[in-house]
Structure formats: C-alpha cells, structure tokens
Amino acid sequence: MVLALALLGCRKPLSGQEAAPIASAAVTQAHPVLSAEASKGLAPLRSDWLVEIVEGKHTSVVMPPVGAVAPSRLILGAHGAGDRPDWACGGWRLGAQVTAFVACPQGHPMGPTTFAWVSPQQLEERALLTLQVVKARYADYLAHAPYIFAGFSQGATYAEPFLRRHAAQFPIAILAEGGYATMQSPGFAAAYRAAGGRRVVLVCGNPTCFVTARAAKRVLERAGLEALVVGDEKAGHNLNGRMQHALQEAWPQIVAPLPS
Numbered sequence: 063m064v065l066a067l068a069l070l071g072c073r074k075p076l077s078g079q080e081a082a083p084i085a086s087a088a089v090t091q092a093h094p095v096l097s098a099e100a101s102k103g104l105a106p107l108r109s110d111w112l113v114e115i116v117e118g119k120h121t122s123v124v125m126p127p128v129g130a131v132a133p134s135r136l137i138l139g140a141h142g143a144g145d146r147p148d149w150a151c152g153g154w155r156l157g158a159q160v161t162a163f164v165a166c167p168q169g170h171p172m173g174p175t176t177f178a179w180v181s182p183q184q185l186e187e188r189a190l191l192t193l194q195v196v197k198a199r200y201a202d203y204l205a206h207a208p209y210i211f212a213g214f215s216q217g218a219t220y221a222e223p224f225l226r227r228h229a230a231q232f233p234i235a236i237l238a239e240g241g242y243a244t245m246q247s248p249g250f251a252a253a254y255r256a257a258g259g260r261r262v263v264l265v266c267g268n269p270t271c272f273v274t275a276r277a278a279k280r281v282l283e284r285a286g287l288e289a290l291v292v293g294d295e296k297a298g299h300n301l302n303g304r305m306q307h308a309l310q311e312a313w314p315q316i317v318a319p320l321p322s
Contacts, residue, residue: 153301
C-alpha cells in the first residue's frame with residue numbers, strides 16, 4: 063500500500079483563478095508580518111505569486127508571500143511521484159494561509175509534464191540547491207532558519223535521510239500521505255530529535271493513513287518529539303481543498319513556538 067501511494071501525485075493543479083480569492087483573504091487576515099510594527103524597514107514584496115527559477119539543469123518553483131513587509135518563514139515542499147512542483151507548492155501555499163515562502167524543487171521527468179524522485183539523494187541535493195537559490199534571490203524577505211520541510215507522497219517517503227542530516231535547519235517536518243516507515247521508526251524519531259528536530263506533522267487524506275499516523279504519533283512522542291495528526295479522510299491522495307482547509311485550521315499549532 064505504501065508503494066501504491068508513493069507512485070501517485072497531487073492530481074489537480076491550482077489555477078490562478080482558484081488561488082486568488084483565498085490568497086487575498088489570507089493575506090489580509092492571517093499574515094503575521096503585515097502588522098504596523100512589522101512594516102518598518104522593508105517595502106512590500108512585489109512579485110508574481112508563482113515564480114519559476116532555472117539554475118543550470120535544475121528547476122524550482124517558488125511562491126512568495128506577495129506584499130510581505132518583514133522576513134517570512136520558508137516551507138520547502140517535496141512533490142510526489144507523477145506530480146509537479148507547482149501543484150505541490152500551490153497546496154502548501156494555501157494550507158499555510160499564504161503567509162510563507164513556499165519553494166519546491168523539481169524531480170526527474172516521469173512524463174511530458176510530471177516528475178518523480180529518482181532517489182532520496184536526488185531529493186536532498188535538489189532541495190538544498192533550491193534553498194540556496196531562494197536565500198540568494200529573496201535575501202531580506204526570507205527569515206532565517208528554522209525552516210519547514212513538507213513532503214507529499216514520494217516526497218515524504220524519501221525524506222528521512224534529508225531530515226536526519228538537516229534537522230537543525232528543519233526542526234518541523236510535515237509528512238503527507240507517505241513516509242509511513244519513517245513515521246513509525248523509533249530509530250528515526252530518536253535521531254531526528256537528537257539532531258534538532260522538534261515537531262512532526264502527519265497529514266492524511268484517507269482512513270488507513272489516519273490509523274497509521276495515530277500509532278506513529280506515540281512512537282514520535284516517546285522520543286520527545288511533538289506530533290500532530292491532521293487532515294481529512296475524505297480528501298484522498300492529494301493536496302486539494304479539503305486538505306488545504308485541514309492544514310489551515312492546524313497551522314497555528316504547526317508554526318507555534320518550538321519546545322527546547
């Protein structure tokens with residue numbers, strides 16, 4: 063079952079028409095950096111809401127928090143197999159209430175318009191390159207670490223080596239519809255906590271995933287990690303509106319101050 067889920071991606075792209083109404087409301091109501099106190103020093107960030115960055119043979123998609131007037135947090139999103147970085151980024155962007163930079167590296171071509179990860183090593187290499195590019199391009203508008211790693215399907219399944227090695231920079235890990243072996247591993251939980259990990263968010267769109275996630279929550283908590291289980295069992299295997307709504311409701315907990 064894990065293999066079957068890992069071979070599916072976020073099925074439906076987010077068009078500008080779908081995203082714009084939610085984005086407008088979220089920026090005005092939920093963006094923590096648009097307060098009068100935070101508005102000192104930086105002009106509002108001017109950008110398209112979707113930016114494609116090509117560095118050599120590598121492509122990344124970035125969705126900036128348009129209008130931000132203070133440094134905003136970064137979500138690094140890893141897409142699934144048969145998926146695309148813009149689809150993944152769009153789901154995380156709306157799930158995060160349009161309050162963050164969402165940057166998504168692109169995997170290896172799987173079809174004319176879809177991609178997958180060849181290996182966990184490829185995911186790690188391209189994730190780090192994306193981080194480097196975004197830091198260079200957006201400079202003052204990007205908050206320093208801690209960052210958030212968000213993996214969907216295969217992007218969650220292949221995330222463990224990255225999280226083990228980069229826990230200090232990514233102490234919050236979101237694993238959606240994948241990564242079942244990782245989330246149930248006492249060895250991973252202990253290693254992630256020891257290296258700087260603090261919070262793991264398990265996101266589900268089907269009943270079976272919720273059963274696994276609730277059992278994994280106990281494993282993660284025994285290692286000293288905070289563990290949240292969120293999602294919508296009717297959402298299915300994607301980052302659609304149901305899943306985005308569930309993430310929006312949980313977002314204050316996801317980005318709450320981290321324990322020591």
